[in-house]
Amino acid sequence: MPDRDDEMPISYRDAGVDIDEGARAVESIRDAVRSTYRPEVIGDIGGFGGMFSAAAFKGMADPVMVSGTDGVGTKLKLAQLLDRHDTVGVDLVAMCVNDILVTGAEPLFFLDYVAVGKLDSSRMSRIVGGIADGCRQAGCALVGGEMAEHPGTMDPDDYDLSGFCVGVVDRPKMITGETIAPGDVVLGLASSGVHSNGFSLIRRALVDGRQGELDLPRVDLGGASLADVLLTPTRIYVGSVLGALRAGARIKGMAHITGGGITENLNRCLPKGVDAVVARGSWKQARIFGLIAEAARLDEDEMLKTFNMGIGLGLVVGAKDAAGIAVTLREAGETVFEIGSIEPGSGAVRYA
Numbered sequence: 001m002p003d004r005d006d007e008m009p010i011s012y013r014d015a016g017v018d019i020d021e022g023a024r025a026v027e028s029i030r031d032a033v034r035s036t037y038r039p040e041v042i043g044d045i046g047g048f049g050g051m052f053s054a055a056a057f058k059g060m061a062d063p064v065m066v067s068g069t070d071g072v073g074t075k076l077k078l079a080q081l082l083d084r085h086d087t088v089g090v091d092l093v094a095m096c097v098n099d100i101l102v103t104g105a106e107p108l109f110f111l112d113y114v115a116v117g118k119l120d121s122s123r124m125s126r127i128v129g130g131i132a133d134g135c136r137q138a139g140c141a142l143v144g145g146e147m148a149e150h151p152g153t154m155d156p157d158d159y160d161l162s163g164f165c166v167g168v169v170d171r172p173k174m175i176t177g178e179t180i181a182p183g184d185v186v187l188g189l190a191s192s193g194v195h196s197n198g199f200s201l202i203r204r205a206l207v208d209g210r211q212g213e214l215d216l217p218r219v220d221l222g223g224a225s226l227a228d229v230l231l232t233p234t235r236i237y238v239g240s241v242l243g244a245l246r247a248g249a250r251i252k253g254m255a256h257i258t259g260g261g262i263t264e265n266l267n268r269c270l271p272k273g274v275d276a277v278v279a280r281g282s283w284k285q286a287r288i289f290g291l292i293a294e295a296a297r298l299d300e301d302e303m304l305k306t307f308n309m310g311i312g313l314g315l316v317v318g319a320k321d322a323a324g325i326a327v328t329l330r331e332a333g334e335t336v337f338e339i340g341s342i343e344p345g346s347g348a349v350r351y352a
Helices: 019-034 075-082 088-101 121-138 199-207 226-230 238-246 287-296 300-304 322-331
Strands: 063-071 106-116 141-149 159-170 185-190 251-256 274-278 311-317 336-344 349-351
Touching: 019 121, 019 141, 063 088, 075 088, 075 159, 075 199, 075 226, 088 106, 088 121, 088 159, 088 238, 088 251, 088 311, 106 121, 106 238, 121 141, 121 159, 121 238, 185 322, 199 226, 199 287, 238 251, 238 322, 287 300, 311 322, 311 336, 322 336
Parallel strands: 106 141, 274 349
Antiparallel strands: 063 159, 106 159, 185 311, 185 336, 251 311, 274 336
């Protein structure tokens, strides 16, 4: 073993973990976390476990808990490159709550895990502030989390995010897709942009070697910068869709359009024996998708199975119900398109 020149103790800080900065980080996020609390939350930030009363289940015939976990992926690399950390937390929450929403579940509470190379309380406050913002949008409580410092494993400015949410739905009201039948209509709710998928491709096609251009206004993006467009957070559909369901909307199936695009997500809510036939050009696509396609030299079919292409949530409804549901969702702030129909088939997505 190598000799040491002295016998001085090695503190945890000497090893790269700053407990004092961790305490400052916890204090910096306290108000943001508390701002998400629902009446069912028991206890406060700093406990060993998040507690949530089952009072939310009262009145349900057969409450079913629905859980989901996800991350933000390599969109974080762009946030780190630009030193913009305020919105990726919204992405984290959105990826989880939109997933469980497709069952008709109401998100109840959320937990996050933040791994960092070196803890910075100011940056952590911005990251968790975004997570709290997402939780407020979704109506769920941020009841716990972990900030883990990984010196020697991660670069000092590097971090990664993961999240976990739990929701509940009454089994008789659960949305399963089982009743989807030929003649039904597919509605698409507009995305806010790229959301949180495909960023490894985006970075290679549009970002690498162009760092100095990312904050510049672009005519082909309507005056917005590429940085602003790409870091626009994932839209959270919880409030509008749950509001429509509570108002009596009869939604037969839903799909969160994430990695795999419309092609490999809309089919996940279809029963055997039917296809979703999506009409090309039936919705407005944001300009960013054209830029990606051109820079990466991808055809439309490849784009449709990689990106959301402007549709963040797909809904399958009866033909007689489609117009009324669309009106309800538009009144709640969504941009809604009729993008296709259900026909006999084998459980796939086809384009017309």
